[in-house]
Amino acid sequence: NNEIFTRYVRDEKNRNSISANIIYAICEDASGFLWVGTANGLNKFDRKTEKFTRYFHDPSNNKSLSSSIISSLVYDSKINSLWIGTKNGGLNRLDLSNNKIVSYKNDPADPNSISDNFVNCLYHDKADNLWIGTFGGGLNQFIEKENRFIVYKKNDVLQSIPTDFVISIEEDNSGNLLLGTYEDGLVVLNIKTNETITYKHDSDDPESIGDNLIHDIYKDKSGLIWLGTWTN
Numbered sequence: 001n002n003e004i005f006t007r008y009v010r011d012e013k014n015r016n017s018i019s020a021n022i023i024y025a026i027c028e029d030a031s032g033f034l035w036v037g038t039a040n041g042l043n044k045f046d047r048k049t050e051k052f053t054r055y056f057h058d059p060s061n062n063k064s065l066s067s068s069i070i071s072s073l074v075y076d077s078k079i080n081s082l083w084i085g086t087k088n089g090g091l092n093r094l095d096l097s098n099n100k101i102v103s104y105k106n107d108p109a110d111p112n113s114i115s116d117n118f119v120n121c122l123y124h125d126k127a128d129n130l131w132i133g134t135f136g137g138g139l140n141q142f143i144e145k146e147n148r149f150i151v152y153k154k155n156d157v158l159q160s161i162p163t164d165f166v167i168s169i170e171e172d173n174s175g176n177l178l179l180g181t182y183e184d185g186l187v188v189l190n191i192k193t194n195e196t197i198t199y200k201h202d203s204d205d206p207e208s209i210g211d212n213l214i215h216d217i218y219k220d221k222s223g224l225i226w227l228g229t230w231t232n
Helices: none
Strands: 023-028 034-038 041-046 051-055 070-076 081-086 091-095 100-104 119-124 130-134 139-143 148-152 166-171 177-181 186-190 195-199 214-219 225-229
Touching (some): 034 070, 081 119, 130 166
Parallel strands (some): 023 070, 119 166
Antiparallel strands (some): 023 034, 034 041, 070 081, 081 091, 119 130, 130 139, 166 177, 177 186, 186 195, 214 225
């Protein structure tokens, strides 16, 4: 068989290789660079030179990444920035025009801070809203102009959703947010009314959702929603 895959693996002797072999996220910026989030560092890949530039958390530098465990990436073309979700350091914004990093971490004393530092997923919707799914802190919406987060959590008085564990996000053609959860199925959130509809597995219904843990959600060109689940 002809070899059809090119592999990029960590080489301890080569600083221009990828920083880790466990990959959690990939996205592309406006200049055509690929950004790769790994279990140990953020990597910028130049496809012309096939070299990786590495970014890590530096405990002695508060302007570095807040964590080296990168869970999710979203490129924001309007501000030429990379939004970076981490598994234990909250949210980061890397300004690609000057390489400066701003970190957003949970502050228990500040209700306007991000609700949890374990970020599972990021989603940038059609209205330019940035949504953050966390593992334990529910759903967050970042209001950039006001530099604050609106939090949707289980049993919240104003913004209530059925779970605090959001692991995937998509938007349907009606502008609703589709939330894939850890064990509570698919949650459809109407962000205008804050109303939710939940679809869960029913063992007596063969047409119900296959599993309540939803890793990924994809909307195709026809508007059909595809769900990647844990088992069925």
